[in-house]
Amino acid sequence: MKRCIALLLLAACSGSGTTLATQRVSVGSIDQSITATGTLNAQDTVLVGSQVSGTIAQIFVDYNSVVHRGQVLATIDASTMRAQLAQARAALQQAQSASEAADEQARAAAQSVLGARAATEQAASALALAN
DSSP states (O other): OHHHHHHHHHHHHHTTTOOOOOOOOOOOOOOOOOOOOOOOOOSOOOOOOOSSOOOEEEEOSOTTOOOOTTOOOEEEOOHHHHHHHHHHHHHHHHHHHHHHHHHHHHHHHHHHHHHHHHHHHHHHHHHHHHO
């Protein structure tokens, strides 16, 4: 049936004076390209931030890299934070020393008050005996 249709078409075309070009069938790839203009938008946009600020020491990803939840993107230089920690520890130790000194002064003042009371009682007894 297909052969008859092809012969009929060839017979119909051959009588009209039209020149036909033929080519062998071959297997190959077809290259297809599309040219377009426009704006590309990300499917998902995520804001990334940190809980602390500082100077970036290392960056582990590039712009537009695919990242996963929990993945470390960058590290912050910890030297400033270590210095702040050492300063805070020193301030804590200084405050503890000042607190201990104040406690010692309070104990000495309490002893002084007790001594003054004893002297007052002794003077009152001596006065009572003198009268």
